[in-house]
Amino acid sequence: MLLREVEYVRPASIEDAVRELAADDGARALAGGQTLINVMKARAASPDVLVDLAELEELRGIELGSDGTLELGSMVTYTQLLESAEARARPILGEVSAQIADVQVRNRGTLGGNVCSNDPTNHFPPLMVALGATFTIRGADGERTVPAADFFLGVYMTAVSPGELLTTIIIPSGAGAGDAFENVPIGRDGTCIVSAAATVTGSGTRVAIGCVDAVPVLVEPQAADADSVKEAVRAAELDPPSDVHASADYRRHLAEVLAARAVERAVKAKS
Amino acid sequence: MPETSRTITVEVNGHSYEREVDARKLLIHFLRDDLDLTGSHIGCDTGNCGACSVIVDGMLLKSCMMLAVQADGSSVETVEGLANEDELVPLQQAFSDHHALQCGYCTPGMLMSATALLRKNPKPSDDEIRKGIQGNICRCTGYVNIVEAVGAAANGGSS
Secondary structure: OOOOOOOEEEOOOHHHHHOOOOOOOOOEEEEOOOHHHHHHHHHOOOOOEEEOOOOOOHHHOOOEEEOOOEEEEOOOHHHHHHOOOOHHHOOHHHHHOOOOOOHHHHHHHHHHHHHHHHHOOOOHHHHHHHHOOOEEEEEEEEEEEEEHHHHEEOEEOOOOOOOOEEEEEOOOOOOOEEEEEEEEEEEOOEEEEEEEEEEOOEEEEEEEEOOOOOOOOEEOOOOOOHHHHHHHHHHOOOOOOOOOOOHHHHHHHHHHHHHHHHHHHHHOOOO | OOEHHHEEEEEEOOOEEEEEEEOOEEEHHHHHHHHOOOOOOOOOOOOOOOOEEEEEEEEEEEOOOOOOOHOOOOOOEEEEHOOEEEEOHHHHHHHOOOOOOOOOOOOHHHHHHHHHHHHOOOOOOOOHHHOOOOOOOOOOOOOOHHHHHHHHHOOOOOO
C-alpha cells in the first residue's frame, strides 16, 4: 500500500527528537510503528514528518530501583517486558504483554506507543491507572511528570502535547501489592471488548476499567469482596458505547464481572 | 533535516544493498519491488495475516508494518535466505513431508515465524508452536499439518 508522502528524520538524541517534533505541527514520533504505520496506510492519520526514535537507546531501558520502583523507557517493547528479569518485579507487565496480538507485534510494539495512542481498547492505559504509574514527558522547556490519572485525556489524546515526547514510565514498587488484568477480547489475544486492571495494596483496592469510556475509569471499592467491587462499578454509572461487538448493557455487565474477577485474582497475587 | 527520501544500507540474506528509498515505502515493497525478492508475500497489507513476516536483526516482524528507512543499517532475513541453493533446510523439508502447504501463500511467513520460534525454543510444545505462529493466518486452514511440520523439524525432521 502506498502511504502519503512523508518526511523522515532519525535524531540521535532526545534533545534533537524534541526539537524535530516541535519544528513542525505535522510531526509525529515513530516508535514501533505497529499502530502508526497502519493508520497511515488507512490515511486515518497523515503526519507530515516522522521522527523515528530508533536511535534513542536511552528510551529502551528497564531499571529496577533499590526501592522496587521500575523505570521503563517509552521504547521498551512488549517482548522486552516479557523477557526482562527486572520487569518481573511487577509480573503483571509481562502477563499483559503476552496478550498483545502476536510475536511480530510484540517484538516491535512499545509500551510508550500503547499508552500514547490511547485507543480506548488498548491494554496498558487501564493497567497504568491501576498501578498508579507516572509519566515523564520531555519538551522544549524541560521535563515534567504526570500521574496516570491526568495522563489519559480522551480518545487518542494524552497529556503529551505536540512538540513533546514521552520518555519514561515509572511504576511504583509492587511490594505488598497484588495485580491482575482481566478482559474479554475479540478472539484470543485480540482487541478488548471490556478490560479491568486491579491493584490491591494494604491501603486499598484500585480497579481501572477499559473500553467503557474515552479514558480508563478508576473505581476504588471500599472492600475487595465481589459484591463491594460490583457495587462500586455500578456506582460509577458507566455509559459505554454500543457497537458490533457488544451492546452498552453487555459492556456494563462485563465491567462488573471483570472488575470482580480482577480484584479476586489481585488479592490472591498479593505478596 | 527531515527528508522525503533517504539512502539506506541494508543487508538482506547476507548481501549488502545500498538504495535510495522514499520514506513512505514499506519494507515489504522495498524487498519485493526494489530488490526483486518476491518470496515474502503481501496478503492483507494491514498487519493481520503475517505473510510478509521477515526477521530483522534477529527479530521476527511483519514487513508491511515497518518502513524501509527504518531498516537502514539492519540485517534482514527473508524466506529466500533459508535454503542453500536447492537444498532445503530441515524446516522446509518438514513442510513438504507433512503437506504443510496447500495454496502456499502463507508459507513464506509461516517459515520465518517457525524459524524465529525454533531459534528461541528448539523444542517447542504444540501449544508453543501455535503461539509462535499466532500472527500468521493460513486461509486454507492447514494449521494442523503446519504445527506437525514445525514439531517434526524441531525433532530433527523425523516423527
